[in-house]
Amino acid sequence: MHDLAALEADGVTATFVASSEFVTATDAQARALGFASVPAVYVAHPIQDRTDPEMAALADEALPRVLAAVTGASPAG
Amino acid sequence: MRPVTTTATTAASTGVEPPADGLVVVVKQDCPTCQLVAPVLGELVDRGATVYSQDDPAFPPGVEVRDDTALDASVALGIDVVPTLLRREGGRETARAEGWDRATWRELSGVADLGADLPDWKPGCGSRTHDPAVADAMLVRARGHELTARRVELAGLEDEAEALYDRGWTDGLPVVAPTPPRVLRMLAGTTRAPDEVVAVVPPNLVPATVEKVAINAVLAGCRPEYLPVVLAAVEAVCAEEFNAHGLLATTWGAAPAVLVHGPVARRIGVNSGGNALGQGTRANSTIGRAVQLVIRNVGGGRPGEVDRATLGQPGKVGLCFAEDEESSPWEPLSVGRGVPAGTSAVTVFATEGPRGVVDQISRTPESLARSLAVALRGVGHPKLAPGFDAMLVLSPEHVAVFAEAGWDRARFTAALAELLLLPPEELARGADGIEEGVPEPTRPRPKFRPDGLLVAVAGGGAGKFSAVLGGWVGGPGGSSPVTRVIEEA
Numbered sequence: 001m002h003d004l005a006a007l008e009a010d011g012v013t014a015t016f017v018a019s020s021e022f023v024t025a026t027d028a029q030a031r032a033l034g035f036a037s038v039p040a041v042y043v044a045h046p047i048q049d050r051t052d053p054e055m056a057a058l059a060d061e062a063l064p065r066v067l068a069a070v071t072g073a074s075p076a077g
Numbered sequence: 078m079r080p081v082t083t084t085a086t087t088a089a090s091t092g093v094e095p096p097a098d099g100l101v102v103v104v105k106q107d108c109p110t111c112q113l114v115a116p117v118l119g120e121l122v123d124r125g126a127t128v129y130s131q132d133d134p135a136f137p138p139g140v141e142v143r144d145d146t147a148l149d150a151s152v153a154l155g156i157d158v159v160p161t162l163l164r165r166e167g168g169r170e171t172a173r174a175e176g177w178d179r180a181t182w183r184e185l186s187g188v189a190d191l192g193a194d195l196p197d198w199k200p201g202c203g204s205r206t207h208d209p210a211v212a213d214a215m216l217v218r219a220r221g222h223e224l225t226a227r228r229v230e231l232a233g234l235e236d237e238a239e240a241l242y243d244r245g246w247t248d249g250l251p252v253v254a255p256t257p258p259r260v261l262r263m264l265a266g267t268t269r270a271p272d273e274v275v276a277v278v279p280p281n282l283v284p285a286t287v288e289k290v291a292i293n294a295v296l297a298g299c300r301p302e303y304l305p306v307v308l309a310a311v312e313a314v315c316a317e318e319f320n321a322h323g324l325l326a327t328t329w330g331a332a333p334a335v336l337v338h339g340p341v342a343r344r345i346g347v348n349s350g351g352n353a354l355g356q357g358t359r360a361n362s363t364i365g366r367a368v369q370l371v372i373r374n375v376g377g378g379r380p381g382e383v384d385r386a387t388l389g390q391p392g393k394v395g396l397c398f399a400e401d402e403e404s405s406p407w408e409p410l411s412v413g414r415g416v417p418a419g420t421s422a423v424t425v426f427a428t429e430g431p432r433g434v435v436d437q438i439s440r441t442p443e444s445l446a447r448s449l450a451v452a453l454r455g456v457g458h459p460k461l462a463p464g465f466d467a468m469l470v471l472s473p474e475h476v477a478v479f480a481e482a483g484w485d486r487a488r489f490t491a492a493l494a495e496l497l498l499l500p501p502e503e504l505a506r507g508a509d510g511i512e513e514g515v516p517e518p519t520r521p522r523p524k525f526r527p528d529g530l531l532v533a534v535a536g537g538g539a540g541k542f543s544a545v546l547g548g549w550v551g552g553p554g555g556s557s558p559v560t561r562v563i564e565e566a
Binding site for chain 1: 328377
């Protein structure tokens, strides 16, 4: 979140990807830092035991949302 | 260390200016020695002296007395004892007599026959500024301006412990309410200015001033003399390489622990002996807790929010102990970490807490080292290497086995490193029927990264038991132990 803020302050559009278990952590940090909203992308938990093909599938699934987060476009587009 | 009493305060802080020149006497009615000297006070006033009375403006009767029941003059003059006779010249004190000492009073006053009917000498009484019933109010009046933290007023019917818990300022255990007098007394444990920034505290990256750390030290139950240790530990925990944010946010249950080195440990009573990792010693129980409360209350690191620990562990309330440097046959851990011998310091390290290691049979260093290596291999998972750091706490009976065989610290750690160079066929995923492990290892791997295993000596004299304190991911991306010298110790 701090990195996100630093990047955005430097004019670099940014997002971050985390597993769904970290939604409340993001919310807490966003409140503390005064973020109105956070362009976060969440993928299904867990991550640690994923095989490489499973991780690739997760990334493929998340990619449209990542692009949407950094471009402001609709995930479907 | 700054004295807790109000004697260090100046006239400017109370707004009262005692006479710049001449004699000043401070008395209180509730003092037999002051009553004894009452007959000479009128004579001194006639010669221009100023008399302040701390508790009764009508005392002594028949003498022109200034009312100092508010104690402002007493604070400004730094009165510890009554009666006190002072000579002031040009706004500065040039002579002082405490209690009744006829010769000194005569010399100071220039009255050759002063108190001819009185005894030669009689000790005085404690100044009312030191009366516990008024000392707190005096302290706040004299130095309360140093505090800038937001004041929180509790309603009369609120229970302090409940109110502080309800506001989210505790770790679940009751805390000591950080009233202004308590915070001021805590601040007396350091010479650092209350508004000095000690560190920027993760996860919210909030600057922590000395005052804020002192407030949390009060909450935790610290004594003022612990504050320099807490300050050094907060600095260390907030160092970049310690990565307190990552340690908090990981689902692993490790948390900062504080190891205290050097003479400060004995001076303030940090336990390095029996039950050093347990309860019952105030310094051990409160210093680590104060650090955790700083992370919670200043940094905003709370369970269920940025703290994502799956299970956590009891040491997250706070874990602090000292190395037994006096009876250890080895040089202290801190010396190996660059701290000069005899210098007080703290080392903070990430740990999930202690797990005991039994070996009551080994009499050779080779055998005992193998026992300890087997236990250390279990840190994190026996098939993961390298991975997590660890702390090994050797008990006196165990370290004696090595010392008696001529093993020093370097030889011991080298032996452990050799024993913990693990064969790839044992680490591979799937090996031993366990899917967890290292993916396709091709050569032996060390259990711990270089400097990833700390070794300290502590514990009671009886017990062939040591303790492994497993850590968290070591090095970049994880957490590295951090040592800081305690500047004021």
